[in-house]
Amino acid sequence: MTVATSYAPSAGLMDALQVTLLLMVAAGATAVVLVRARVRQVLVLSAYGLLLALLFLVFQAPDVTLSELTVGSVLLPAIILLTLAKVRKREE
Amino acid sequence: MTPAVRLRVFLIGVAGLAAFYLWGLSGLPGFGRYPGPYGLIISHVAVAQTNATGVVSAINFEYRGFDTVGEEFILFAAVAGVAIVLRALRGERERPPADEAADRDLPPTSDAVRMITLLFTGPVALIGWWLATHAQASPSGGFQGGVVLATAFVLLYLSGEFWVFRRLSPVAVTDAVEAIGAAGFVGVGLAAVVMGLPYLKNFLPLGTVPGAVSSSGTIALISFFVGLEVAAAFVLVISELLDQTLLIRRDGK
Numbered sequence: 001m002t003v004a005t006s007y008a009p010s011a012g013l014m015d016a017l018q019v020t021l022l023l024m025v026a027a028g029a030t031a032v033v034l035v036r037a038r039v040r041q042v043l044v045l046s047a048y049g050l051l052l053a054l055l056f057l058v059f060q061a062p063d064v065t066l067s068e069l070t071v072g073s074v075l076l077p078a079i080i081l082l083t084l085a086k087v088r089k090r091e092e
Numbered sequence: 093m094t095p096a097v098r099l100r101v102f103l104i105g106v107a108g109l110a111a112f113y114l115w116g117l118s119g120l121p122g123f124g125r126y127p128g129p130y131g132l133i134i135s136h137v138a139v140a141q142t143n144a145t146g147v148v149s150a151i152n153f154e155y156r157g158f159d160t161v162g163e164e165f166i167l168f169a170a171v172a173g174v175a176i177v178l179r180a181l182r183g184e185r186e187r188p189p190a191d192e193a194a195d196r197d198l199p200p201t202s203d204a205v206r207m208i209t210l211l212f213t214g215p216v217a218l219i220g221w222w223l224a225t226h227a228q229a230s231p232s233g234g235f236q237g238g239v240v241l242a243t244a245f246v247l248l249y250l251s252g253e254f255w256v257f258r259r260l261s262p263v264a265v266t267d268a269v270e271a272i273g274a275a276g277f278v279g280v281g282l283a284a285v286v287m288g289l290p291y292l293k294n295f296l297p298l299g300t301v302p303g304a305v306s307s308s309g310t311i312a313l314i315s316f317f318v319g320l321e322v323a324a325a326f327v328l329v330i331s332e333l334l335d336q337t338l339l340i341r342r343d344g345k
Contacts (some may be wrong), residue, residue: 063148066223066236071282075228075326079244089337 014058022056028052038084042077049073093251096132142294144311145303149227153234153314157292160314163279164321168274172323186339193263197288201252209251224319234315238322245327254338266324273321280310280317 009017035041054092056064057067093101097226134155135147144150152160180186223230224237249257281292289295292310298305304311 034195062231062234063233066232067239070236074243074246075239075330079333082330082337085337086333087217 046077143298144228144308153311209247227315228312229303234318236320241323242326268323276317
């Protein structure tokens with residue numbers, strides 16, 4: 001069942017968006033793994049969270065987008081950064 | 093194990109995984125095709141049955157509400173675990189963050205960061221509250237609203253106001269809010285049982301206008317409780333970590 005609305009983008013456009021974002025997410029995940037400097041890795045992870053949120057949006061899951069947007073790009077990086085700060089303090 | 097042997101074991105594993113993966117993929121239904129009956133049935137009947145136009149929330153807090161109770165307690169147990177692991181251990185004590193090294197001052201938070209974070213704190217808190225209380229009308233819900241609300245507290249900390257963060261989220265209050273949120277969800281379910289209905293049965297009036305704030309009965313109420321639980325849970329995790337980073341020191345250091 002498809003719902004046609006005046007603001008619905010064409011199927012071809014949606015396909016192109018979905019493929020583009022899938023590729024970007026694959027590239028982003030690889031980037032997170034390849035960056036070895038810890039603090040920099042957290043920043044890349046945060047950007048990757050944003051990409052995932054966009055992916056969920058173009059796959060029509062706005063509820064998951066809202067969760068991923070905050071958890072993936074704000075709260076998880078904040079938690080990891082705080083942990084890194086604590087570990088670094090202990091190493092000193 | 094020499095690197096050569098390790099590489100061979102790895103390659104065998106990769107080949108096996110790839111073979112099974114491709115075999116599994118070949119049996120999947122076509123992209124975007126949904127073969128099950130439930131999704132179509134629910135999207136046809138959900139609005140009429142629950143008066144919630146946020147059908148995702150109707151599914152989460154009504155059709156599969158019992159699963160959601162379990163999910164919520166996963167978060168609850170995880171946060172309890174974090175709090176236990178990160179308590180001040182023997183040989184550690186909490187100390188105010190000042191006077192650690194009198195000779196070197198922390199660089200003050202830059203005005204740009206302060207302004208942006210303080211500017212966003214209010215709107216973010218409002219959006220979080222709106223999301224948590226409008227699950228019946230929009231693709232939001234308690235979890236989304238809760239995490240956005242918790243982000244407002246993180247912004248407050250980022251603005252350099254750790255003590256404001258602490259004053260606005262005292263651990264005792266945050267603990268209590270988290271418990272009320274978790275207990276509220278279970279309590280709504282038990283209230284139905286007390287009335288002789290099945291657990292989590294929607295017993296409140298559904299309202300007359302689908303998607304209105306007052307519609308959907310227990311769906312909106314449960315979403316609100318989940319919002320409280322999730323917001324408090326994330327604020328607790330962040331504040332436990334802040335304690336670890338800023339307050340707790342080993343003795344003699």
